[in-house]
Amino acid sequence: MKKCPYEEKIDLYLRRKLSETESAQFEEHYFNCPPCFQKTSERNELIEVIQRRGAFIFDPASSRRPEPRISLGEKVAAFLTPRRWVAASVTAALLLVVALAVVPRFKSHGPHFVFTGDETVRGESLAVLSPRGNVKAVPDSFEWKALNSAAEYQVTLSGLETLWTTTTQETKIALPEDLKNKLKAGSYTWQVKAYSAQGTLLAASPKVQFKILN
Amino acid sequence: MRESPVKIDLEQLIIQYKPVVSFKVKKALGGGNPEWEDIVNEILMQAIEKIKSGEFRGESSVGTFIYTITSRRIVDYIRQKTRVLKEIPEVQALPDPHDQVERDERAEQLAQAIRKLKPKFRDVLYLYYYKELSREEVAREMGISPARVSERVNYAQKLLKKMLGK
Secondary structure (H helix, E strand, O other), X not given: OOOOHHHHHHHHHHOOOOOHHHHHHHHHHHHHOHHHHHHHHHHHHHHHHHHHHHHHHOOOOOOOOOOOOOOHHHHHHHHOOHHHXXXXXXXXXXXHHHHHHHHHHHOOOXXXXXXXXXXXXXXXXXXXXXXXXXEOOXXXXXXXXXXXXXXXXXXXXXXXXXEEEEEEOOOEEEOOHHHHHHOOOEEEEEEEEEEOOOOXXXXXXXXXXXEEOO | OOOOOOOOOHHHHHHHHHHXXXXXXXXXXXXXXXXXXXXXXXXXXXXXXXXXXXOOOOOOOHHHHHHHHHHHHHHHHHHHHHHHHHHOOOOOOOOOHHHHHHHHHHHHHHHXXXXXXXXXXXXXXXXXXXXXXXXXXXXXXXXXXXXXXXXXXXXXXXXXXXXXXX
């Protein structure tokens, strides 16, 4: 439906923004144009209510005005002005420094395990290389694979009883000459245990049997 | 009495023009004026008499004819009132309480409906009709074009009509 050109003047007329002549022309028009009269009458009612009850209608305290929908990101962006960004960054950095300085002092120690015998820390393993199985002569040395976290190894040679125990930071150790001379043909076992720098047992190899044949 | 040269359904005329004349009279005299209804009736009676007597010959539209009678009657009333007021202080009669209750009820419904509008519509009504800013000022305030201000006002009005079930 084509819009009546006088519709543009409804607000101007009701807000008394038209001259006397224009106002009279507009009035004569709505006496002849039922749609324009209808719209003018409705708009007039709206304006009157707003002007009389505006304090109530637009009172933010009593209004049920819905809060604008703002996402969390927008809320944070609105809250963090450049000055607040700087303050937040400085605070975060200070907290981090304090945390790094203070927290280790209160750090609780992990449970201390005391290992006995062949118990090893789960996941660690210590493999011996030689001697093992049958050997033709008294071995010159004992050798095993390195354990990354180990600071020291303890080697034990046993026959019917413990014959020799020693420690080393290497992964190979020579058998002392005097002991070498004492060893005769027969079966022996040896074992190596790995210790941390604090003296904690990290791993123990299986007791490996070797047999000197002559 | 001359016979009217134009055939007009007088009953229809009253139905159609009573609200228009009432609107104009109330606008000119103020809705609180207790005499407005009498003046409206006088205007309509005068129009009917002139049509019946043939004084209205259809040279203008019926709307313009009734508008002319209305305007003259309002001017007469204001002149007469000014003269009377110089002699006797006016005693304001109270408006009809029944009408007043009905008007208040409708105004309350409309006010509640405005409060339920989305902010973009409510804000435009607030700035344009309550703060009485010009259309251009409202446009600047809201960061929209003046044409958009009119569109929002018109759309808000449609929404309100819908909300009130008109």
